[in-house]
Amino acid sequence: MTRSTSVESGIRVAVSTVILTLRRDDTGDARLALPLVLRTRDPHRGEWALPGGWLDESEGLSSAAARTLAETTGLAPSYLEQLYAFGAVDRSPSRVVSVVYWALVRAEDATAAIAQENVRWFDADDLPPLAFDHARIVEYALWRLRNKVGYSRVAQGFLPPEFTLADLREAYEAILGRRLDPANFRRQVDATRSLIPTNAFRTGSHRPARLYRDATDVELADRGPLSPEETRTS
């Protein structure tokens, strides 16, 4: 497009996203799941890869992540954060720097997600062989999530606006892979003052459970150094 060669480069910038949601397995337990795209072109044709695409010259990094996320799943994320920039020389036949994001989508959104050719949701700890270095990327995204759930409210990104403490605890348990004491969990979350109780209850089984919603309009977690556009609550 431009005549000057000084603004051209043999290095291309891609943006990919590790999209996570909660899904119920056969036993009814919630488990982490993520969508992958079957590659129809070389390199790595026939292998599964993270959703993503080339960074357009006119869009920001997080915009590109949200765009490719919508293109592959039809969803808007409830949480989106940059994960890491991968740029080893040998990670692809051509020179590609991938800026990878990770996103959370609500469970009920994910079940309503558009079913698309070449896109499938996999259990996060039962993945097929992945293209490029994507296996390592997913592993790191899961590490980040498990870490961040310990000091932030990110887990609420999996839940609808109103939820019970058992819902929230189930999300934590699925992320951390271990059971949490209901009594202590309750005390810990209301010590953070991040939930406000509603007057509604979820009924249907045993004693009804109170529904809660977010106490504040602030972010679920620190998403890093955001540009002014990214700071706006969309």
Place this chain on the structure above:
Amino acid sequence: MTRSTSVESGIRVAVSTVILTLRRDDTGDARLALPLVLRTRDPHRGEWALPGGWLDESEGLSSAAARTLAETTGLAPSYLEQLYAFGAVDRSPSRVVSVVYWALVRAEDATAAIAQENVRWFDADDLPPLAFDHARIVEYALWRLRNKVGYSRVAQGFLPPEFTLADLREAYEAILGRRLDPANFRRQVDATRSLIPTNAFRTGSHRPARLYRDATDVELADRGPLSPEETRTS
């Protein structure tokens, strides 16, 4: 270089690094300091900017960070970690994605650093106006350091192989900007079992202080998802 236009892009990839060290101020206290480069070309000619350069097609991201770090300071970092990828459309007149690293260098190395035209070391909380979005980047790097010092051994990246507990505490105090109780600090660090005492003492003033060195060969902190080359201890 290549004839195919499909591997060309109007987006260029730059790598910059926030290089941090400890320096003594007039009162003898240790303070965080970092080198900046005076821009001699537009855009932002005459303003100070982070050391960095264009990513070469044949080098990895962290290699580029180490290379530009050596070019501007003549130093090798004792710690190097990716900070964030900045890619807002309007952060530069041309489209640039900057992958930013942060690095620690040892104090005595920094004082021996090559004095270079257009490069100056500034006190971290008394910086001149910076080019591009570099002020925000430095701020985030300092936040990351202050955060990471709480749950890792990164602070040792400022110190020589052998040091006293007072040296280490002084580094913590400079990073965190507050005093720490010597008694509690001692207990906390030896609870981590990350230091082993030597039989040497530092003398010269008052009661001699025992010298310690790193207990392990492992990294000072989790540097993120590293490629195989980056994992090698160089």
Place this chain on the structure above:
DNA sequence: CCAAAAGTGTTTTAATTACACCCATGC
């Protein structure tokens, strides 16, 4: 001897954990 930093001990407070127990609903 005195000042000052190195190093130890002790008390208090807060956070975490484990677990007993009561409550309210569906069946």
Place this chain on the structure above:
DNA sequence: GCATGGGTGTAATTAAAACACTTTTGG
């Protein structure tokens, strides 16, 4: 009634903080 998850109470353990006190050097 009774099984089950919702919700409260409480004791034990652990970690963090505050601070008095002893030790060892230089001057």
